[in-house]
Amino acid sequence: MDVSTALNRLKEEGYKYTGKREEMLKLFAANSRYLSARGVLEAMQDSYPGLSFDTIYRNLSLFAEIGLLETTELDGEKRFRFNCGTSDHHHHLICLECGKTEHFHNCPMDESLAKRFPHFHVTGHKFEIYGMCEQCQQ
Numbered sequence: 001m002d003v004s005t006a007l008n009r010l011k012e013e014g015y016k017y018t019g020k021r022e023e024m025l026k027l028f029a030a031n032s033r034y035l036s037a038r039g040v041l042e043a044m045q046d047s048y049p050g051l052s053f054d055t056i057y058r059n060l061s062l063f064a065e066i067g068l069l070e071t072t073e074l075d076g077e078k079r080f081r082f083n084c085g086t087s088d089h090h091h092h093l094i095c096l097e098c099g100k101t102e103h104f105h106n107c108p109m110d111e112s113l114a115k116r117f118p119h120f121h122v123t124g125h126k127f128e129i130y131g132m133c134e135q136c137q138q
Contacts, residue, residue: 001083003029006068013066020048024059025068025082033099034072034079072128074099091127097136 003025007017015021027043028035035043037057044051060080063069069080072094081101084090090103109125 001029001068006063006082009066009068015062015066020044020051020055021059023047024056024063028069028080028082031081031099033101034074034081034094035099036077036079038077040080072126074130091129093129093131093133095133095136096130097132100133100135102133 003022006025007022010021011017023044024040027040037053037060040060041051041053041056044056060069064071064080067083070083072079072081072092074094074096079099084103088105089107090105091107093102093104095101108127109122114122
């Protein structure tokens with residue numbers, strides 16, 4: 001996803017354009033990793049010195065609700081990143097050092113698991129693999 005697509009989606013959903021929202025979206029466009037609300041606040045402090053954590057968190061939650069951002073939890077903290085923009089079923093590799101993510105399409109929830117638990121109807125799942133990217137290993 002890119003910033004203009006995200007801003008158009010906000011408008012389509014009936015939400016106002018603001019400079020703060022655009023800057024938040026630009027921050028996510030510039031990063032291919034999950035960011036915490038506190039990290040977003042710190043990145044925006046120079047441009048918006050009075051910006052509150054609540055404002056950041058409300059907007060991040062809104063962005064996630066309307067599908068602009070994906071969420072995960074790392075170290076007990078909710079993190080956000082731009083939606084991959086792919087409608088294909090996929091999962092993520094997440095670097096615990098730098099937070100970079102990479103998606104992959106091979107799904108561990110194959111037919112054999114569904115056959116193993118025929119009494120359970122799966123309506124969705126999320127699969128993430130944590131480790132260190134090639135750059136952080138060096």
